[in-house]
Amino acid sequence: MIFAVIIFGILIGSFSNVVIYRMPRKLSIIKPGSHCVACNKEIKWHDNIPLISYVILKGKCRYCRERISLRYPLVEGLYGLLYGVSYLKFGLTVNLAFALIFITIIVWIMFIDLDFHIIPDTLNISLFILGIIRILYLFFRGDKNEIIINVIGFIGGFLLLFIIRRIASMIYKREAMGYGDVKLLAGAGLNLGIYNILLSFGFSTIIGAITALILLKFKKLSKGDEMAFGPFLVTGMIISLFFGSDIISWYINLFI
Ligand SMILES: [Zn+2]
Secondary structure (H helix, E strand, O other), rough: HHHHHHHHHHHHHHHHHHHHHHHOOOOOOOOOOOOOOOOOOEEOOOHOOHHHHHHOOOOOOOOOOOOOOHHHHHHHHHHHHHHHHHHHHOEEEEEEHHHHHHHHHHHHHHHHHHOOOOOOOOHHHHHHHHHHHHHHHHHOOHHHHHHHHHHHHHHHHHHHHHHHHHHHHHHHHOOOOOHHHHHHHHHHHHHHHHHHHHHHHHHHHHHHHHHHHHHHHHHOOOOOOOOOOOOHHHHHHHHHHHHHHHHHHHHHOOOO
């Protein structure tokens, strides 16, 4: 079963490459079919098999021999991995379906923010709608506690970044951090709950700070440069989704 889930993840990853490339460029996701970004030639289905075609074509377009970005197979592999880990964590449950949809959307956000420093509202709204569906599902299951935790997650996620954004903007005397990040953390809060959202924020700050230090050291980034925060938030959310409950119970056990 896990292999089926991983293969499904790789296929979604392949579709995700299309979304990540086209959505911020305001191109249609469905039409036209895949084509080379260099020579515009249509890519035949047998050259479009996730991961495998990249290896067979040695990472080059069949027609113009232009290098195909290594990012395409990496995104496919990443989705395969995340889908596989989700299956190990949740098994064949409704929660698995929620986790897979959630991950699919936030990884789109991660790469689009990385490339364009924007988070499309469509995706933040999608996260919000997914959260509402989750609340309805919990309501029908009679899971009152989790509903409260998720609603507080929504409010908490919003307030946390809203306040930090205000403070940062005052310190730097310019717009620091986009509203996209605020909406992202709120929407994710509705799905993950307040505990996981605080954890996500903690992880993203630590990972973001370490990454910034490394980039500064290797001169890939200079002081005053803007760094998208979305990718770090997403990384924190994925860690929290998989390990949040374990980390929280471990932490609570320290005091009992
Ligand atoms: Zn080409």
